[in-house]
Each structure stands twice: as structure tokens, then as C-alpha cells.
Amino acid sequence: MSGTEIAPPGLGGRGDEPGASGGSGGGRRAARRGDRSRDREPARGGVVLGAVGVLGELLITAGVLLLAFLAWQLWWTDVESNREQAQIVQEQGWDEPLAPLDAPDGPAIVTPRYDEPPVPDEPGYLTTFASMRVPRWDGEPTRTITQGTDRPNVLNPLGVGHYEGTAMPGGVGNFALAAHRTTYGKPFNRIAELQEGDPIVVWTEDTWYVYRVTSSQIVMPDDVQVIAPVPDQPGAEPTERYITLTTCHPMFSARERYIVHGVLDYWAPVSEGVPAELAEVS
Amino acid sequence: MYGWLWRHLPGPVLVRVVILLVLAVAVLAACFVWVFPWLAPYMPFNDTTVGEG
Numbered sequence: 620m621s622g623t624e625i626a627p628p629g630l631g632g633r634g635d636e637p638g639a640s641g642g643s644g645g646g647r648r649a650a651r652r653g654d655r656s657r658d659r660e661p662a663r664g665g666v667v668l669g670a671v672g673v674l675g676e677l678l679i680t681a682g683v684l685l686l687a688f689l690a691w692q693l694w695w696t697d698v699e700s701n702r703e704q705a706q707i708v709q710e711q712g713w714d715e716p717l718a719p720l721d722a723p724d725g726p727a728i729v730t731p732r733y734d735e736p737p738v739p740d741e742p743g744y745l746t747t748f749a750s751m752r753v754p755r756w757d758g759e760p761t762r763t764i765t766q767g768t769d770r771p772n773v774l775n776p777l778g779v780g781h782y783e784g785t786a787m788p789g790g791v792g793n794f795a796l797a798a799h800r801t802t803y804g805k806p807f808n809r810i811a812e813l814q815e816g817d818p819i820v821v822w823t824e825d826t827w828y829v830y831r832v833t834s835s836q837i838v839m840p841d842d843v844q845v846i847a848p849v850p851d852q853p854g855a856e857p858t859e860r861y862i863t864l865t866t867c868h869p870m871f872s873a874r875e876r877y878i879v880h881g882v883l884d885y886w887a888p889v890s891e892g893v894p895a896e897l898a899e900v901s
Numbered sequence: 902m903y904g905w906l907w908r909h910l911p912g913p914v915l916v917r918v919v920i921l922l923v924l925a926v927a928v929l930a931a932c933f934v935w936v937f938p939w940l941a942p943y944m945p946f947n948d949t950t951v952g953e954g
Contacts, residue, residue, distance in 0.1 A: 672902075687929055688937055692941060692944070768950045780950075782950070800949065803947075840948060840951060841952060846951060865949060867946070867949045871946050873945050876950075876951050878951075
């Protein structure tokens with residue numbers, strides 16, 4: 620790697636090795652004088668000092684690595700996951716229904732329908748079957764919704780997960796979703812901004828579903844009744860079409876869960892245009 | 902520790918600095934790619950679902 624000119628100093632450095640091993644990590648210069656047996660006492664002090672020095676260096680290294688972990692967790696996971704999620708939106712064409720928003724003479728607005736909406740069948744694990752936007756979260760990209768709620772395969776790389784066994788979009792029951800609030804793209808980062816009446820727009824390949832927020836609450840992690848078919852009434856027979864968002868609370872903690880409930884307002888075919896709620900923000 | 906490393910690196914100061922920088926970047930990259938993703942699930946701030954224990 621280096622030229623021949625710099626070889627002599629390199630060799631000289633290696634020549635120190637036998638002396639250094641005799642000093643057993645003691646003072647730097649002591650190693651050279653280590654041949655003399657008289658130097659035992661200073662050498663012992665050197666060992667202690669050397670140990671303290673190594674300990675200090677290890678602690679500093681640990682501190683730097685902790686900072687690096689924070690940078691990775693709080694910044695790099697966002698970069699990676701946002702990139703991956705944007706790529707899926709692009710590849711699978713989830714933003715195509717939003718294309719009318721860019722029409723020069725204004726987008727075609729769908730006519731709200733309040734009759735029985737089409738409800739897709741629950742797909743297999745890891746299938747991305749819908750997308751969502753929340754107009755209140757202006758500036759947030761489209762987030763896809765994928766079947767499953769485990770972190771390694773769904774929530775970390777893909778964003779929003781659908782609790783298996785809960786209702787599908789438009790279905791009677793509780794369409795329950797989970798996503799990160801901090802880290803990994805943080806799709807639900809701004810969940811606390813949601814107010815009663817705010818629209819949550821979900822769409823599948825052919826149907827818009829516009830939900831409206833009804834309430835939010837903070838619960839403990841094992842309070843599974845929030846995703847019951849009728850939220851907070853486990854065992855009750857549902858008649859409404861609910862949506863529930865779950866994420867962590869407080870931010871950067873997993874002590875509690877932040878929950879937002881909503882009900883379906885209306886639905887409309889994607890082919891007709893875009894919901895007025897999405898047109899208002901852009 | 903680092904003193905020992907410094908004395909055992911070959912070449913003049915500039916070459917040693919470059920080697921150390923490359924080593925530091927390699928360690929950081931290994932952390933970002935393997936160590937931190939392995940460690941993250943044990944950290945107590947990423948749970949977002951209910952009923953996960």
C-alpha cells in the first residue's frame with residue numbers, strides 16, 4: 620500500500636514489539652528501558668495508570684457508540700424506512716388515485732355514498748392492500764397498509780400494519796391499524812394532532828373510504844379492548860364501521876399506547892376522482 | 902489501547918490517520934448494518950401495538 624520510502628519507520632515501529640510485550644502494556648517510554656530490573660516500581664505504577672487509561676478509552680468508546688446508536692435509531696431508521704415505503708408506493712402505484720389533484724382545472728370530486736360499501740377480503744400476511752392519508756398531517760406522504768402488525772416484517776420496513784382478524788376497510792367492526800410514532804419512518808408521528816371530526820382517508824385499488832375521528836385515548840399496552848369490533852366493548856356485536864389507530868405513548872417510550880377511534884363517513888369509487896377532504900389540503 | 906494501536910500502525914502520520922479513519926468508518930458501518938438492528942428490539946421504546954405482552 621505505502622511506498623518503499625516509508626517502510627523504514629514502519630519496520631522500526633515493529634522492532635519495538637518485544638520490548639513492549641515485556642512491559643505488559645506499561646508506560647510508553649518505559650518499555651524501552653524495561654531491560655533494567657531496577658525499574659520494577661515505576662513499572663507497577665505504569666500498569667495501574669495504563670489500566671486506568673484503557674478503561675477511560677473504553678468508556679469514551681462506549682459513549683461514542685451510544686451516540687451512534689441514537690443517531691441510527693432516531694435518524695437513520697427514518698431515512699431507510701421512508702425510502703422503502705416511498706418505493707413501495709411508487710412501485711405499486713398507490714399515489715395514482717391522487718393524480719387528479721394535479722389536474723389544471725381542479726380535481727374531480729367524488730360523490731359521497733352512504734350505502735353499503737364494498738369490503739375487500741382479508742389478504743394474506745404481508746400483503747399491502749390499502750393506503751392512507753390524513754389531511755391534518757399535511758406534508759406527510761401516502762402510507763401503505765400491510766397485513767400484520769409485527770415489527771421486523773411489517774411496522775419497521777413497511778409502515779402501517781393491519782391487526783389480523785379485525786375488520787377490513789369499510790367493514791362492519793373495527794378496522795384496526797398500528798404504526799410507529801417515532802423511528803422507522805414514524806407514520807403516526809403526528810397522531811396527537813388529530814381532533815374530533817378530522818378525516819382519515821383510506822383507499823384500496825378501487826374504493827375510497829373516508830373515516831372521521833370520534834375520540835382519542837391513552838391506554839395501557841395490554842388494553843386490547845380498544846381494537847374490539849366495538850371499541851372498548853369486547854364481545855358486543857358491531858353495527859358501525861369503526862377505524863382505530865394505535866401507536867406508542869409517550870413519544871420515545873412504550874409505557875402506554877395512544878389510541879384514535881373513528882367511524883366511516885362515506886365511501887366512493889376511485890374512478891370518480893378524489894374525496895373533497897384530500898383536495899382541500901393540496 | 903488507542904496508543905498501542907497507533908504505535909502498531911505502519912507508515913507516516915498521514916497514512917496512520919487515513920487507516921484509523923477507514924477503521925472508524927468500518928466499525929460505524931458494521932454497527933449501522935448489523936449491531937444496531939439486532940439491538941433495537943431490546944430497547945424499550947418501539948412498541949406500538951396493543952396486546953403484545
